[in-house]
Amino acid sequence: MNRNTLVLPSPAKLNLMLHILGRREDGYHELQTLFQFLDYGDEMTFAVRDDGVICLHTEFPGVAHDDNLIVKAAKKLQAQSACPLGIDIWIKKVLPMGGGIGGGSSNAATTLLALNHLWQLAWDEDRLAALGLTLGADVPVFVRGHAAFAEGVGEILTPAEPEEPWYLVLVPQVSVSTAEIFSDPLLTRDSLPIKVRPVPKGNSRNDCEAVVKERYPEVRNALNLLGKYTEAKLTGTGSCIFGAFPNEADADKVLHLLTETLTGFVAKGSNVSMLHRKLQNL
Numbered sequence: 001m002n003r004n005t006l007v008l009p010s011p012a013k014l015n016l017m018l019h020i021l022g023r024r025e026d027g028y029h030e031l032q033t034l035f036q037f038l039d040y041g042d043e044m045t046f047a048v049r050d051d052g053v054i055c056l057h058t059e060f061p062g063v064a065h066d067d068n069l070i071v072k073a074a075k076k077l078q079a080q081s082a083c084p085l086g087i088d089i090w091i092k093k094v095l096p097m098g099g100g101i102g103g104g105s106s107n108a109a110t111t112l113l114a115l116n117h118l119w120q121l122a123w124d125e126d127r128l129a130a131l132g133l134t135l136g137a138d139v140p141v142f143v144r145g146h147a148a149f150a151e152g153v154g155e156i157l158t159p160a161e162p163e164e165p166w167y168l169v170l171v172p173q174v175s176v177s178t179a180e181i182f183s184d185p186l187l188t189r190d191s192l193p194i195k196v197r198p199v200p201k202g203n204s205r206n207d208c209e210a211v212v213k214e215r216y217p218e219v220r221n222a223l224n225l226l227g228k229y230t231e232a233k234l235t236g237t238g239s240c241i242f243g244a245f246p247n248e249a250d251a252d253k254v255l256h257l258l259t260e261t262l263t264g265f266v267a268k269g270s271n272v273s274m275l276h277r278k279l280q281n282l
C-alpha cells in the first residue's frame with residue numbers, strides 16, 4: 001500500500017444510557033448519554049486523486065451520492081482547508097443504517113481523519129470535531145475516539161472509562177428515523193441532570209425506549225427476547241438492542257439461540273476506538 005492510500009475501520013457505537021433533559025428552542029434535545037465503541041464496523045478505503053474530484057464508488061441503497069455523509073464530510077473538509085486534492089472512496093458496509101449504532105456518523109469521522117492524514121492538512125482534533133458537529137451530533141465522539149459522557153446535544157464530551165464487556169447486538173429489520181422519535185409528543189423530556197461523575201450505576205435507562213417500542217413491534221420483540229438472558233437495552237433511537245456478557249462465548253451462545261428469528265452480532269466494547277488504535281500505528 002503506498003502513501004496515497006489508506007484502509008481504515010469505521011466502528012459502531014453504543015449509547016450505554018441516554019437521558020433526555022429538555023428541548024431547546026431550535027427543536028434539538030438536551031441529552032446526557034454515555035458513548036462506548038464496538039470493535040465492529042465498516043471498512044473504508046481511500047485513495048488520493050490529483051484532480052480535486054471527490055468520488056464515493058460504493059452505492060448505498062436509498063442514499064444519493066451527494067447526500068452521503070462520507071461525501072459531505074470530504075467536501076466540507078476540502079472547502080474549508082482549500083485543498084486542491086481529491087479522493088476515491090470505497091466502503092465495505094457492515095453496519096445497519098438507522099440502527100442507532102452511528103454508522104453514518106462514524107463513516108463521516110473516519111473520512112475526516114483519513115483525509116486529514118492523506119491530504120497532510122495537520123488539523124487538530126478540536127477543529128475536526130467542530131467540523132464534524134456540523135454533519136451530525138454524533139460525529140465528534142467518533143473523531144475523538146474515546147468513550148465519553150456526552151451532554152448538550154451530544155457535543156460536550158467528557159472522556160469516560162466504562163467496563164468493556166462483550167455485547168450481543170440484535171438488529172431488528174427496521175430503520176428508525178432519529179428525527180421521528182425526537183418529534184414524538186409522547187417522548188419524556190424531563191430527566192433530571194446527573195451531576196456526579198462517573199455516572200452512578202442504576203442510571204442506565206434510555207428515555208427513547210418507550211416511544212420506539214410503541215412504534216416498532218420488531219424492536220419490542222427483540223427487547224423481550226434478549227431480556228430473557230440479560231438486561232436488554234436500546235441504543236440511541238434504535239433500532240438495535242444490546243446486552244452485556246462477561247465473555248464472547250456466553251454472548252455467542254445466546255446469539256445462536258436467537259438467530260432463528262433475529263439477526264445480530266457479537267462484539268467487544270472498547271473505550272479507545274479501533275479507528276484510533278489503527279491511526280496510532282500508521
Ligand SMILES: C[C@@](CO)(OP(=O)(O)O)[C@H](O)COP(=O)(O)OP(=O)(O)OC[C@H]1O[C@@H](n2ccc(N)nc2=O)[C@H](O)[C@@H]1O
Pocket residue numbers: 015027028029030031033099100101102105135136137138139152153154178179182235236237238
Ligand atoms: C440521539 C442519538 C444518540 O446517539 O441517536 P442515534 O441517531 O445514534 O440513534 C444521536 O445523538 C443523534 O445524532 P445524529 O443521528 O447525528 O442526529 P442529527 O443528524 O444531528 O439529528 C437528526 C434529528 O434528530 C433530532 N435530534 C437529534 C439530536 C438531538 N440531541 N436532539 C434532536 O432533537 C433533530 O430533529 C435532528 O434533525
Ligand SMILES: Nc1ncnc2c1ncn2[C@@H]1O[C@H](COP(=O)(O)OP(=O)(O)O)[C@@H](O)[C@H]1O
Pocket residue numbers: 062063067068069070096097098099100101102103104105107108175176178236237238239
Ligand atoms: N455513510 C452513511 N452510512 C449510513 N447512513 C448514512 C450514510 N450517509 C447518509 N446516511 C443516512 O443517515 C441515516 C442514519 O444512518 P445511521 O448513522 O446509520 O443511523 P443511526 O444514526 O441511527 O445510527 C441513514 O438512514 C441514511 O439515510
